[in-house]
Amino acid sequence: MALLEFRPVGIYCPPADVYIDPTRKVSRAVITHGHSDHARRGMDAYLCTDLAEPTLRHRLGPKVRTQSLTYGQTIDLNGVKLSFHPAGHILGSAQVRLEYRGEVAVITGDYKLDDDGLSTPFEPLACQHFVTETTFALPLYHWPPQTEVYAAINDWWRRNQEMGKVSILMGYSLGKSQRILKHLVADIGPIFCHPSIEAVNEIVRQQGFELPPSRPLEPQLQREDFHGAMIIAPPGALRGEWLDRIEPFTTGACSGWSLTRQPKFAPKADRHFVLSDHADWAGLNRAVQLTGAEHIYVTHGFTEVFHRWLEGRGHQVSSVA
Amino acid sequence: MRDFADLCYDLERALDDRDRHEALLRYWQHADSLDRMWSLWLLLDHRPPRRASAQEVMEWVSEWTGYPDWLLAESREVASDVAETAALLVVGASPTYTCTLHEWLDLLLALQLKDPDRSARVLEAWQEMDAQERYWFNRLLLGTYRSKLSVTTLVRALAAHTGRPAYTLWYRLLGDWSPAETDWQTLLLERRAADQWQRPLGLILPQRWTSAGPPEVPSAWRVDWWRGEHQVELQWRAGNLNLWSASGAWWNPHFPELLTLADHLPESVVLQAELLPFRAGHFLPPQRLAERLAKKPRKKNREACPVLLLLTDLLEYRGEDWRSRPLSERWATLQTLFAHPTLPDGIVLAEALPASSTAEIQRLHREASAASARGLVLRSRGAAYGEMQYYWPLPDRELLATLLYLTRDERNPARFKQLSFGVWKGETLITICKCNYEPEASEYDALLAFVSDHTIERFGPVVSVKAQLVFRLAYRDLQPSRRRKSGLELIEPRILRWEKAASTTDVPQIRELLRGLVGS
Numbered sequence: 001m002a003l004l005e006f007r008p009v010g011i012y013c014p015p016a017d018v019y020i021d022p023t024r025k026v027s028r029a030v031i032t033h034g035h036s037d038h039a040r041r042g043m044d045a046y047l048c049t050d051l052a053e054p055t056l057r058h059r060l061g062p063k064v065r066t067q068s069l070t071y072g073q074t075i076d077l078n079g080v081k082l083s084f085h086p087a088g089h090i091l092g093s094a095q096v097r098l099e100y101r102g103e104v105a106v107i108t109g110d111y112k113l114d115d116d117g118l119s120t121p122f123e124p125l126a127c128q129h130f131v132t133e134t135t136f137a138l139p140l141y142h143w144p145p146q147t148e149v150y151a152a153i154n155d156w157w158r159r160n161q162e163m164g165k166v167s168i169l170m171g172y173s174l175g176k177s178q179r180i181l182k183h184l185v186a187d188i189g190p191i192f193c194h195p196s197i198e199a200v201n202e203i204v205r206q207q208g209f210e211l212p213p214s215r216p217l218e219p220q221l222q223r224e225d226f227h228g229a230m231i232i233a234p235p236g237a238l239r240g241e242w243l244d245r246i247e248p249f250t251t252g253a254c255s256g257w258s259l260t261r262q263p264k265f266a267p268k269a270d271r272h273f274v275l276s277d278h279a280d281w282a283g284l285n286r287a288v289q290l291t292g293a294e295h296i297y298v299t300h301g302f303t304e305v306f307h308r309w310l311e312g313r314g315h316q317v318s319s320v321a
Numbered sequence: 322m323r324d325f326a327d328l329c330y331d332l333e334r335a336l337d338d339r340d341r342h343e344a345l346l347r348y349w350q351h352a353d354s355l356d357r358m359w360s361l362w363l364l365l366d367h368r369p370p371r372r373a374s375a376q377e378v379m380e381w382v383s384e385w386t387g388y389p390d391w392l393l394a395e396s397r398e399v400a401s402d403v404a405e406t407a408a409l410l411v412v413g414a415s416p417t418y419t420c421t422l423h424e425w426l427d428l429l430l431a432l433q434l435k436d437p438d439r440s441a442r443v444l445e446a447w448q449e450m451d452a453q454e455r456y457w458f459n460r461l462l463l464g465t466y467r468s469k470l471s472v473t474t475l476v477r478a479l480a481a482h483t484g485r486p487a488y489t490l491w492y493r494l495l496g497d498w499s500p501a502e503t504d505w506q507t508l509l510l511e512r513r514a515a516d517q518w519q520r521p522l523g524l525i526l527p528q529r530w531t532s533a534g535p536p537e538v539p540s541a542w543r544v545d546w547w548r549g550e551h552q553v554e555l556q557w558r559a560g561n562l563n564l565w566s567a568s569g570a571w572w573n574p575h576f577p578e579l580l581t582l583a584d585h586l587p588e589s590v591v592l593q594a595e596l597l598p599f600r601a602g603h604f605l606p607p608q609r610l611a612e613r614l615a616k617k618p619r620k621k622n623r624e625a626c627p628v629l630l631l632l633t634d635l636l637e638y639r640g641e642d643w644r645s646r647p648l649s650e651r652w653a654t655l656q657t658l659f660a661h662p663t664l665p666d667g668i669v670l671a672e673a674l675p676a677s678s679t680a681e682i683q684r685l686h687r688e689a690s691a692a693s694a695r696g697l698v699l700r701s702r703g704a705a706y707g708e709m710q711y712y713w714p715l716p717d718r719e720l721l722a723t724l725l726y727l728t729r730d731e732r733n734p735a736r737f738k739q740l741s742f743g744v745w746k747g748e749t750l751i752t753i754c755k756c757n758y759e760p761e762a763s764e765y766d767a768l769l770a771f772v773s774d775h776t777i778e779r780f781g782p783v784v785s786v787k788a789q790l791v792f793r794l795a796y797r798d799l800q801p802s803r804r805r806k807s808g809l810e811l812i813e814p815r816i817l818r819w820e821k822a823a824s825t826t827d828v829p830q831i832r833e834l835l836r837g838l839v840g841s
Contacts, residue, residue: 139388140396142412144451163343240735250336251732259409259452261401268731270334282412305395312389 003080003098003105004129006297006320011107011131013098016077018047020096020107030082032109033093034059034174047075049084051120052092054203055174071120087111088122089277090175091204097125105129106291112276113283114146116179118209124290131320132287134301135278136256137309143256143280149273150183156252156271157188161228166249170235170266173197175277177232178204178211180254186212189228193217194237217242235266256280288315324348325360325422326454338474345478355423358500358508364468364475365494371464372432373443375403378463381440382407385447404459408452416451423500429461473570483509489516491571492563518558521565522591522636522644525707526552527698529714535682536699543648543702544676544685545633546694547712549607551596554636555579557586575618578667579630585665587658591637595671599629604693606800630668632659636706644706651706689715695798717795719817720744720834723825724790725752727772729782737768737784740816742792745830746807750788753807753831754796754814764819791823792816799834807831 005012010022010029018028021038029043034055039046041060048056050068057066069075071094074083079101084094089110096107104127111133115121153169160167171177177197184191191214193201198216205211217231217238226246231238235253243249253266256276263272279287288296288310295316298306303319310317331344345364349357373381383393393410400406428446432439443462447455460466476494480487493508527547536542553572554565562583564572573580576596598605598613605626613626635655636644643651659670674697676682682697689696701709722742730738740758743750760768768790775787795817802810809831820827 138396138399139386139392139412140400140406140409142409142452159343163339236734239733243733243735260399261405270336302395305392309392 003100003103004107004131004297008321011320013077013080013082013100015100016080016082016098018077018082021109030096031056032087032096032107033090035090035110035172038109047082049092049094051207052094054207055092055200058199058203059174071123085125086120086123088113088115088119091119091178091207091209093119093175095123095125097127103128105131106293107131108133108287110135110278111287112279113286114143116146116182116277118179118182118204119175122287124287127291127293129295129297130288130291130293131297131299132284132306133278134284134298134303134306136276136280137284137298137302137306139281141256141259141276141280142282143259143276144274146183146275149275153180153183153252153254153273154185154188156273157184157230160250161189164248166226166229166231166246168231168233168238168246168249168251169254169273170233170251170269171254171275173234174200176254176275177201177234179275179277180232181211181214184212184230189230190215190225192221192226192229192231194231194233196234196237197232221245322420322422322425322450322458323416323418323454324352325356325363326457328360329457330453332470338477341470341474342478342481345475346482349478349482353421354505355500356421358503358505359423359426361475361479361494362500363466364470365472366468366470368464368466369426369429369461371462372429372434373439373462375463377440378403378407378443378459381443382410384440385411385444402465404456404463404465407447407459408456411447411455412452415448416454417449418451420446420449425458425461426500473568476570479509485509486520487569488519488521488565488571491569492519492573495571495574515559515561518561519556519563521554521556521563521569522642523569524552524554524565524567524593525710526567527700527710527712530699530711535679535686535713537679539676539678539682541702542676542682543652543700544674544682545671545698545700546674546689546692547696547698547714548604548631548694549595549597549610551607551610553594553596553630555592555594555630556637557583557588557590557592558637558640559589562586572614575614576628577618578623579628582630582665582668585668587638589637589639590635590658592632592655593634593636595631595633597629597631598626600627628667631671632668633671634706647703647705648700649702686713686715690798715797717797718799720794720796720811721791721820721823721827721829722753722794723750723788723828724786724792725750725788726755727758727784727786728755729784731782734782737772740792742794743788744807744828744834746832747830750825750828751807751831753805753809753834754794754811756794756814756816758816760819768819788825791820791825791827793818793820793823809835 005014009019009024011020018030019026020030021032022029025042027044029046031039031046031048034052039056045065047067050070053066053068069084071084071086074081081099083097085097087093087095087109089112093109098105106125106127111122113122157167169180171180173196193214193216195216201211201214223245251269252271252273253269254273254275255265256278257263257265258272259274296310297318297320299320307317307319328344328348332341335341396410397406400409450458476487476490479490498508552567556563562580564576566572598610609626613622616622635651674685676685686697696712696714699711699713722744724740725743726741727737728739730736739755741752741755743752772786777785777787794814796811796814798812799809
């Protein structure tokens with residue numbers, strides 16, 4: 001395929017001369033979403049969706065050169081038609097569609113098929129070359145209905161409150177935390193967010209999305225302020241004196257890894273809620289099927305498993321770094 | 322079953338007894354009475370016999386999912402066990418949440434190993450469950466279900482739920498019953514004539530003797546060795562022998578060898594006694610008995626730690642409460658009742674120590690350690706039961722030791738929660754104990770500064786530091802230990818203070834500790 005090259009730095013499109021989610025300094029980077037393993041510092045110029053741009057600028061600094069497109073808007077780069085399409089992973093996350101001389105390639109970045117109520121839902125795209133992530137590519141991974149998980153989180157919060165405990169939910173600051181916040185029942189009690197999360201919340205609110213009211217964790221807050229509260233924080237962010245002030249507390253983790261009994265994410269959490277921003281096994285298979293692609297490129301996760309599985313089902317498959 | 326699965330998850334994730342208590346009450350509140358019965362049975366660590374092997378379960382999963390073996394094997398690698406693998410792989414089912422715990426147990430108990438439809442029945446059952454429910458069902462199916470709930474916690478929660486006294490629940494729960502043959506009402510709620518006989522009077526333990534010296538009028542006091550933690554109330558009433566711990570736990574199942582003593586007891590008595598680990602004329606270390614109590618009451622565990630029952634008081638005789646009578650009268654009667662020269666092995670009447678002068682009491686107190694005692698018990702001869710009784714412990718011993726390791730608090734990793742200390746063994750330092758650490762903020766900051774400059778290694782939550790800081794520790798006693806590298810265990814060690822002026826050269830050699838040279 002002339003359209004894509006898989007280089008150590010990232011996925012490269014030679015005719016357009018752009019890298020997708022490069023890991024080291026390049027001149028022109030196309031960014032699927034703002035998570036730090038996809039959007040790195042040091043690129044000369046960044047191209048992303050208009051919805052991702054404010055968080056990207058927040059994370060990378062105000063001096064970066066960014067350009068943005070709306071979902072579906074096409075830009076021509078040396079004859080390559082590039083457009084972003086919703087990936088459903090987090091707010092503003094995109095699949096990158098590249099079209100050149102009748103060949104179409106789609107790079108998913110991270111994605112999920114469920115509508116989480118905040119990010120624009122995943123849009124399946126017909127293509128010949130489909131580059132998919134495989135974070136949860138094992139048939140074990142099957143997500144329970146989100147509504148059940150949100151209800152369980154709110155019940156847990158209420159119950160902790162009755163027992164006089166503060167609830168601490170752990171999730172990544174960009175994406176997962178806003179999704180959790182979005183579905184908390186604000187009537188239960190006060191909601192606090194770690195400053196790194198609250199900064200993103202503010203951006204999301206300014207973009208016109210509604211989130212329940214939350215307050216940043218600030219040094220002047222005292223023990224009584226946390227009575228019956230919910231705190232959202234990245235794992236490991238609350239420590240030392242902060243925890244002394246919040247005591248008694250109980251911790252919960254929100255992740256796809258929470259599905260198994262020995263979770264990789266926040267294994268010490270008291271309670272685990274299965275809430276993932278990635279596609280589960282069924283979702284990955286469905287996405288592959290919907291593209292109708294001839295060639296599937298698997299990356300990032302259980303690549304070997306998904307590779308073997310898709311090959312067994314008659315697909316042409318490559319594992320790419 | 323869905324609720325029971327939640328309960329199992331909650332119990333597994335509980336941080337303390339309060340969490341467990343709440344989880345149990347939540348479950349019983351909504352469960353029907355049959356489910357409650359089965360939950361009791363399972364929580365007491367009973368389980369149905371294994372109805373399928375791990376291999377069979379994986380075959381059924383393969384049949385259900387149609388996945389190739391390699392993919393099942395990859396999944397099995399990621400999940401923690403076969404029960405979980407099967408629970409998570411059987412997706413596409415439509416949970417109904419209607420099947421109850423007792424229905425699942427009926428199904429499991431009815432499954433015959435030779436039944437050709439076994440897989441069909443299990444597959445059908447799986448379809449009605451969600452993943453959490455399937456997981457616990459699979460553990461029952463595979464015979465890998467275990468309950469780690471303590472009976473004390475169960476009884477306490479059950480008492481709160483039913484309003485019945487804990488002592489009644491103790492012996493009813495641990496008695497011989499099965500959920501198939503009895504019901505909630507009969508087992509727990511029904512009042513029986515025997516209840517009144519089995520009710521414990523309750524022990525009153527002595528208070529700490531606060532004066533520095535012995536009592537001034539020695540003749541007014543009865544003096545005994547103060548040995549251990551395991552006081553029991555032995556009831557022999559209306560043909561029932563019951564053994565209650567000081568905290569109200571029913572210990573009959575733990576000490577079946579003592580139940581045969583009934584033949585040797587005078588009619589209708591309630592006694593206070595001390596249980597002591599004892600073999601071939603020697604006392605065993607007191608924690609051996611604690612270990613025995615923590616294990617299941619099996620013959621092997623019984624034989625590893627035989628006990629001696631040391632009678633110390635008479636609380637009730639021929640149905641009459643003797644607790645208000647003076648100790649001298651209670652004791653005289655106890656002596657006549659047990660004057661029989663052929664008391665069986667394993668039961669002994671406590672002998673008062675010869676303490677006619679203050680000097681003599683003082684001497685006994687000093688020598689307590691040599692008699693495997695922790696100090697003296699002083700009981701006023703004229704006092705009613707529970708009044709004017711004191712324990713006079715040996716003073717704590719002290720020791721200088723150097724800081725070797727710090728352990729982080731799991732829930733708050735920025736805090737060091739425990740410190741490990743060492744003493745010299747020849748030219749090297751060897752760990753001898755670990756103490757909880759709750760310092761003042763200023764001292765903690767100074768310690769943190771030291772740690773950041775002197776860390777040698779980190780492994781998980783533990784940090785090792787250069788041996789330089791010296792702390793003064795207190796401990797109650799020491800005893801040999803095979804499990805520890807140092808070969809000895811300090812009992813109840815704690816930090817007294819950071820000795821900033823001391824250096825590691827002030828820290829003793831371990832052989833000095835063993836000789837008892839240090840620390841008096």
